[in-house]
Amino acid sequence: MIIAVERYKPRTPTPSWESVKPFVRDAAARSASERYSVQRLMVVVAPFVLWCVNHKGLPLQGDVLFTRRVIDQYLETVQNTGSRATYRSVLTAVSETLNAASFPSRQVPISRRDIQMPYSERQIEGFRAWANGQHTELKRRKARLMVGFGAGAGLRPNEFELMRNDVTVDTQGVVIVIRGGQHPRTVPLLPAWEDWIIPVLDEVPADAPLWMSPSQKPNRSMLNTFTASTIGKAPNGAQLRATWLVTHLSRGTRMKELMKAAGITQFANLDKYLKFVDDVEPAAYNEIIRGRYDR
Known part of the structure; x- marks a missing residue:
């Protein structure tokens, strides 16, 4: 588990990866379970945290990043509906560890047959x-x-x-x-x-x-x-x-x-x-x- 955490890096690491890496590693290690391995968590959590920092300017705090509102905003950038459902499940699992007070119950699953909203x-x-x-x-x-x-x-x-x-x-x-x-x-x-x-x-x-x-x-x-x-x-x-x-x-x-x-x-x-x-x-x-x- 430690080796997996240490060796992981995103496919296209940005300059801010080095600064967020300790936070991402800690979040994945603390949230690992039988359902989600460290490797699986890193793949989803790393781009999410990078997006939060680079595009939203949010601080590296679990109770700020891992909220329903921020997660839902991030999921709007994920084009594939099936992937969006998986990502939300993973991020919710991490949130229940790092920000349990904001996640007293599980969210309603995203339907894989949902259509995309057209723009006005x-x-x-x-x-x-x-x-x-x-x-x-x-x-x-x-x-x-x-x-x-x-x-x-x-x-x-x-x-x-x-x-x-x-x-x-x-x-x-x-x-x-x-x-x-x-x-x-x-x-x-x-x-x-x-x-x-x-x-x-x-x-x-x-x-x-x-x-x-x-x-x-x-x-x-x-x-x-x-x-x-x-x-x-x-x-x-x-x-x-x-x-x-x-x-x-x-x-x-x-x-x-x-x-x-x-x-x-x-x-x-x-x-x-x-x-x-x-x-x-x-x-x-x-x-x-x-x-x-x-x-």
């Missing part, structure tokens, strides 16, 4: 400002692509393995060709995002990677890894995709075409997004069902 128009405007406010041109470009391709084309977090020539611009607008992964398809960008994306495309040579570095491999945490190094409140890639889905549902996009563009073959949880779509007036409802409604 105001939130999206905030993420536009976030993208433009990054400190380097490379980060600004990647942030703009993340927001534009997420909210404007519904790309999954692991679908940013794009070359510049995978995106075409012509009289039909901006069209993205997703070649790799499990869901190859062609996705037209929503027109509202064309003026945002086209200037970014002009910065990249035709045969160059658009978002990833040449040596980078696509994975579900690519966007999380990127946003962890940015300033300000970053968007969640899965929520950007949810925003795109709700935009199309609100516009009345035909389901067959929407599923094709989304890269899905079953309705799955798609129906759950309908609660974010405004109802129409009774007269419009009648005309829609009669097939005479002109949007």
